[in-house]
Every structure is written in C-alpha cells, then in structure tokens.
Amino acid sequence: MHTIRPLIPLLLTAGILIGGNGLQGTFISLRGIEEGFSTSVIGLVGTGYFIGFVIGCVYVTKIMRAIGHIRTFSALAAIASAASIMMVLLIDPLSWFLMRLVQGICFAGLFAVVESWLNARVTNATRARTLSVYRFVDLGSVTAAQYMIPLFGVSGFDLFAIIAMALSLSLVPISFADKTSPEPPKEVKFDIRVLWSVSPLATVGCIVIGLSNSSFRSLGPIYSDGIGMSVTSIATFMSIGIFAGIVLQYPLGHYSDKLDRRFVMLFATLGATVAAGFLAFFAGDSQLANFIGIFLFGAFALPLYSLCSAHANDHAAPGQHALVSAGTLFFWSVGAVIGPLIASFLMDAFGPHALFSYVVVVFVFFAAYTIARIFLRDAVPAESRRMRFRSLLRTSTFFSKLATPPSEKDGG
Known part of the structure; x- marks a missing residue:
C-alpha cells in the first residue's frame, strides 16, 4: 500500500472527475427531456461535448507544455465548473451546446493532466496495481454517480451545483500531490x-x-x-x-x-x-x-x-x-x-x-x-x-502510455 500512497491524491482527483463526467452525461439528457427539448436537440447537445473533446485532445499538450500541469488543471477545472453553472442560468439548446463543447475541451484536458502526471510518477513495480486501482475508481465513481440523480432529482439547481462543486473540489487532492510537478510531456x-x-x-x-x-x-x-x-x-x-x-x-x-x-x-x-x-x-x-x-x-x-x-x-x-x-x-x-x-x-x-x-x-x-x-x-x-x-x-492518450509496461x- 505504501507504494500507492503518493498517488492517492491523483487517484482521488480522477475519481471526482470521472464521477462528475459520468453524472453529467446522464443528467443532461434527462434534464433536457424535462425542459421540453426534442431527442434530436439533446443529441446535438451531446455532440457538442464530443466536438470539444476532439479539440481538447489536440491542443491540451501545447497548453501543458506552456504553463505546466497544475495551472492547466486549475484553469480547465474553473472553466468547466463555470460552464456547469451557466447551463442552469441559460436554459436553451444553443447555450447548452456551447457549454457542453467547452466542457468537452476541459475534460479532455483534465484527464490528460491527471494521467500524464500518474504516468510520470508510476514505476514498473506499481504500474499494474495503479491501473487496477484506477479502473476500480473509474467503475465505482461512474456507478455511484448515477444514483445522485434519483437522490436529488432532475429538477432545479441541485445537480448543476453538485457537478460544479465536484469540479472545484477536484482541485483539492491534486493540490496535495507531490510538490514537484512532472516535466511537461512530449507533444502528442x-x-x-x-x-x-x-x-x-x-x-x-x-x-x-x-x-x-x-x-x-x-x-x-x-x-x-x-x-x-x-x-x-x-x-x-x-x-x-x-x-x-x-x-x-x-x-x-x-x-x-x-x-x-x-x-x-x-x-x-x-x-x-x-x-x-x-x-x-x-x-x-x-x-x-x-x-x-x-x-x-x-x-x-x-x-x-x-x-x-x-x-x-x-x-x-x-x-x-x-x-x-x-x-x-x-x-x-x-x-x-x-x-x-x-x-x-x-x-x-x-x-x-x-x-x-x-x-x-x-x-x-x-x-x-x-x-x-x-x-x-x-x-x-x-x-x-x-x-x-x-x-x-x-x-x-496518456492512459495508453500509463497502461504500457x-x-x-x-x-x-
């Protein structure tokens, strides 16, 4: 366990991000139904997220090389949190499409930061164990997050606020990670x-x-x-x-x-x-x-x-x-x-x-x-x-590197 302990802050951050992302995907679809959006409009909103994800995958390494891991993470988490709040302030299809596009960019970058940081810290001795824990974190956080929806309901402000809180709180464990930020990754x-x-x-x-x-x-x-x-x-x-x-x-x-x-x-x-x-x-x-x-x-x-x-x-x-x-x-x-x-x-x-x-x-x-x-x-x-x-x-792309001995x- 002592070999995994230094990675716990990063794994906690990953769990919060993966859970929040999994919650948001299901919740946005259900809230769209309640707001009277057609299925095709909800599909378009979902497409916005994946367009943003493509953009994020292409450009995040440039940002990380320019300003480092922790500042990249902080900026993207703040933007994604603001986008979640904006979705409840401006409830219309175009605004939701744009906010989901922004969130796609941010989540692609946030996962890249965490996984490149993990990849820099993991050793060959801890690689398999770290991956097992990471997959457990992924499965557990996404599954648990789904049940926030019946607990709080799809109406009102609650779940938007919880998602924004999760994104903000994801900064806490990563701030307690190893004080030495890893070297900027090679451009993908x-x-x-x-x-x-x-x-x-x-x-x-x-x-x-x-x-x-x-x-x-x-x-x-x-x-x-x-x-x-x-x-x-x-x-x-x-x-x-x-x-x-x-x-x-x-x-x-x-x-x-x-x-x-x-x-x-x-x-x-x-x-x-x-x-x-x-x-x-x-x-x-x-x-x-x-x-x-x-x-x-x-x-x-x-x-x-x-x-x-x-x-x-x-x-x-x-x-x-x-x-x-x-x-x-x-x-x-x-x-x-x-x-x-x-x-x-x-x-x-x-x-x-x-x-x-x-x-x-x-x-x-x-x-x-x-x-x-x-x-x-x-x-x-x-x-x-x-x-x-x-x-x-x-x-x-850094998960593939993490998974490769x-x-x-x-x-x-």
Whole structure:
C-alpha cells in the first residue's frame, strides 16, 4: 500500500472527475427531456461535448507544455465548473451546446493532466496495481454517480451545483500531490493517416465504437425514459451497461492474445449485435428484459475499443505506438461526434427503440467489414506481437502510455 500512497491524491482527483463526467452525461439528457427539448436537440447537445473533446485532445499538450500541469488543471477545472453553472442560468439548446463543447475541451484536458502526471510518477513495480486501482475508481465513481440523480432529482439547481462543486473540489487532492510537478510531456501528434496505414480495421472499428457506444451513453437515458422507467431505474439501467463493460474485458483480451485478434473482435461485435437486437425488437417495455439486454450489450460492446487498439498495435512499427494511441482516440471521437446526432434523429422519427436498431445496423456493417479484412490480410502471429491486450479508458492518450509496461513501449 505504501507504494500507492503518493498517488492517492491523483487517484482521488480522477475519481471526482470521472464521477462528475459520468453524472453529467446522464443528467443532461434527462434534464433536457424535462425542459421540453426534442431527442434530436439533446443529441446535438451531446455532440457538442464530443466536438470539444476532439479539440481538447489536440491542443491540451501545447497548453501543458506552456504553463505546466497544475495551472492547466486549475484553469480547465474553473472553466468547466463555470460552464456547469451557466447551463442552469441559460436554459436553451444553443447555450447548452456551447457549454457542453467547452466542457468537452476541459475534460479532455483534465484527464490528460491527471494521467500524464500518474504516468510520470508510476514505476514498473506499481504500474499494474495503479491501473487496477484506477479502473476500480473509474467503475465505482461512474456507478455511484448515477444514483445522485434519483437522490436529488432532475429538477432545479441541485445537480448543476453538485457537478460544479465536484469540479472545484477536484482541485483539492491534486493540490496535495507531490510538490514537484512532472516535466511537461512530449507533444502528442495527431496524424490520422498513420492509423489507417497501420490498420484500416482498427480505424473503422474506432469510428464504429464512437458511433454506437457514445450513442448509448448520450441517449440511453432518453431510451429508458421513453419506455417508462423511473429515474431510479434509469440510473440502474445506465449503471448496469457501464459495469458490464468490465466483465468480458479480460477474458476477451486473454483469448485475443492467443488467437487471431480479429476473430475475437468479430465474436464481440456479433455478441453486441445480438444484444442490441434483443433490446430493439424483443425487450419491449419490460424492465427486467431491458436490464438483461443492456448487461449483455455492455459486456460485448465496451471491450471493443481496447481490442481495436491492441489490433492496431499488432501492426504498428517501432516508434508508431504513440501515434496509434492518439489515432484510436481521435477516430473514436469522430464517431462519437456523429453517432448521437444520427441516433437522436432516428429516435425522434421512430421512437426510443430506434436507438438500438441503429446500433444493430452499425455493428452488422462492422462485422461484415471485419470478415472482409480477415480474408484480405494475414494475421500477426501471437509470438510476433509487440504488445499484449490492455484494457483502455477513452479519457486521454496518456492512459495508453500509463497502461504500457516499459518493456513493451517503443524501442523496448
């Protein structure tokens, strides 16, 4: 435990940020319904966040190099907190879109600061333990945060204030971190041609995951509200889907390290397709059936990002792994910008179940493309792979570095 103790302030800060971000995503959708926004408008607001996230990923390293970790974090936390308050002061779609865009920029930067700081402080001896704690913090904070919604309700000022308070309080633990701020990180380059040249399948996969999984995160609350769930049940529905994502992460990762990784990706894609089809066409308004369906969907769909990243790294040349990490996050973000918007228009036109009908179509396309790539390109032998499977968060490019042991890094 003494080896983790110096990292506790950073992990506490990460927990507050991840929980606040997870709460905000669900809450904004439900509050939009209460304010009378259409599903397509709520989808557009969600798109604003992901546009901001792309911008933040591209520019945050420049800011960190210019003013350092703690000042970058302080500035972004203050701006994100102000944006949360502004959303309750100006309740209209354009203001919400702009504020969510600002928050997307800020959260991309905040996660980058925390994870690059962790990466600078972690040692090879503490890396696995730190990652385990970090994933527990991620899972626990997002799950617990969902239940703030039924506790305080979606009306009024309360949850906006709680989100703003969380962002402000995230400054406290990081202020007690090691007094020596780490060296500014090397600038993360975004060359979108690199990932495509390394692995077209991983590129398409990251876009597909953004199109589908971000639609669930943004519009899942609207789907569950549309089929008549209570606020508590909505929080449970979202929590189950998120929690399920860790259930098959390591079994799928284990077999992907031993087999042709594309077959495991295809298996996960088909599993997610069947689960989405069950939700779209068979679950109806049954709460139990929807809970079972979303558990299966999360279990198969959420590990796909990590599998795509591992597949891309199988084909990456020495020196390309940092660019691959940046590329997978960038293309996921591109899909996440478009996905909620398309799904929301379909839900407006055809009802809540159109969300998972849309996801079925997206995953069927990806399954077909995966099969085509299996025939077009030989597999990388397991013994020739430079990196093993890693369970990744889509928070910043620095998480990929944190998850990579030195022996597997470029040149290792």
